Amino acid sequence: MQxxxxxxxxxxxxxxxxxRGPQLAPACRARRCRLHCxxxxxxxxxxxxxxxxxxxxxxxxxRQVVRKALDEGYEVRCxxxxxxxxxxxxxxxxxxxxxxxxTDPTSLPATLVGISAIIDCATARPEExxxxxxxxxxxxxxxxxxxxxxxxxxxMSIFNCDKHPEVPLMNIKAATxxxxxASALEYTVLRLCGFHxxxxxxxxxxxxxxxxxxxxxxxxxxxxxDTQDIARLALAALRNDxxxxxxxxxxxxxxxTTKEVIEKCEQLSDSRAQVSTVPTWLLKGTRGLLKGADxxxxxxxxxxxxxxxxxNEAWTAPMEETYALLGVDPASITTLDDYLQEYFTRIMxxxxxxxxxxxxxxxxx
Numbered sequence: 087m088q089x090x091x092x093x094x095x096x097x098x099x100x101x102x103x104x105x106r107g108p109q110l111a112p113a114c115r116a117r118r119c120r121l122h123c124x125x126x127x128x129x130x131x132x133x134x135x136x137x138x139x140x141x142x143x144x145x146x147x148x149r150q151v152v153r154k155a156l157d158e159g160y161e162v163r164c165x166x167x168x169x170x171x172x173x174x175x176x177x178x179x180x181x182x183x184x185x186x187x188x189t190d191p192t193s194l195p196a197t198l199v200g201i202s203a204i205i206d207c208a209t210a211r212p213e214e215x216x217x218x219x220x221x222x223x224x225x226x227x228x229x230x231x232x233x234x235x236x237x238x239x240x241x242m243s244i245f246n247c248d249k250h251p252e253v254p255l256m257n258i259k260a261a262t263x264x265x266x267x268a269s270a271l272e273y274t275v276l277r278l279c280g281f282h283x284x285x286x287x288x289x290x291x292x293x294x295x296x297x298x299x300x301x302x303x304x305x306x307x308x309x310x311x312d313t314q315d316i317a318r319l320a321l322a323a324l325r326n327d328x329x330x331x332x333x334x335x336x337x338x339x340x341x342x343t344t345k346e347v348i349e350k351c352e353q354l355s356d357s358r359a360q361v362s363t364v365p366t367w368l369l370k371g372t373r374g375l376l377k378g379a380d381x382x383x384x385x386x387x388x389x390x391x392x393x394x395x396x397x398n399e400a401w402t403a404p405m406e407e408t409y410a411l412l413g414v415d416p417a418s419i420t421t422l423d424d425y426l427q428e429y430f431t432r433i434m435x436x437x438x439x440x441x442x443x444x445x446x447x448x449x450x451x
Contacts, residue, residue: 142208188223
């Protein structure tokens with residue numbers, strides 16, 4: 087397909103619905119991937135160095151990247167899809183929005199006009215196809231970025247994604263990393279371990295609402311990090327030429343098991359959690375059953391990710407060199423203890439103000 091945008095002729099080779107995506111090639115060797123994009127640049131207005139496009143700007147991490155970038159003086163543009171709930175808050179903050187869709191490659195070139203760098207925080211929502219969004223869409227976006235001379239591309243990936251080709255999303259993330267490495271783009275990959283915000287949704291809120299908390303019988307540890315800190319580190323990496331064509335892992339100050347996280351939430355909320363433990367063998371068995379049904383394929387893929395999280399691995403990495411590279415003081419990184427303390431202090435204050443008990447309200451986020 088070909089699109090003409092502001093003096094640039096761009097040809098993007100998209101992957102159709104029947105293409106051989108990374109799930110059919112588990113090794114996902116980028117040397118087998120070819121970039122099919124050409125650009126004939128015409129005369130035009132120079133692109134401002136502080137102009138960035140955030141993909142996935144309405145998500146948990148993306149919105150923090152948008153806000154931090156605006157605070158630091160960047161001109162921020164966000165891709166948004168037409169939805170029932172428009173992304174008005176992004177415009178209220180000062181970002182501009184443009185309607186486009188990763189599943190429609192023809193909509194992408196126009197979003198890149200006047201853009202110097204891309205920060206890609208997007209991933210498929212539960213109701214969307216991971217294959218179409220995270221693989222086909224990202225391939226098209228990377229091709230467009232190269233064709234239109236984007237200076238930097240930052241890609242949010244997953245810790246140890248290259249070690250788990252059996253997990254579709256991790257396999258796709260690893261394939262995308264290699265596709266970027268095979269391109270001519272100046273890229274930075276940030277591999278993330280986990281978000282503080284996920285702890286609130288998965289553990290804190292259910293405990294406060296006296297609902298079941300789901301856990302597994304394993305000793306996996308995750309070094310959660312606040313998305314505000316991730317956004318700060320991402321922009322520091324964007325400004326740093328030494329981060330070009332490099333992969334960095336971002337991990338929080340300490341790693342915790344699910345049991346330890348639940349115990350912290352219980353202590354801070356003065357509540358007892360209703361914990362339902364799911365054995366790892368049951369996750370594997372359920373995934374095996376669902377894999378055989380086309381209608382349940384996405385559910386099976388997500389269970390595969392849960393399997394990895396329940397595999398007694400340590401999702402953490404040394405950060406000393408990364409902090410030094412980015413010029414960030416390790417003491418400025420929010421710990422999970424401090425994050426949960428601040429959250430529960432705020433929530434318990436709300437409860438006292440309305441005269442409610444922890445198990446009788448539902449305004450915890």
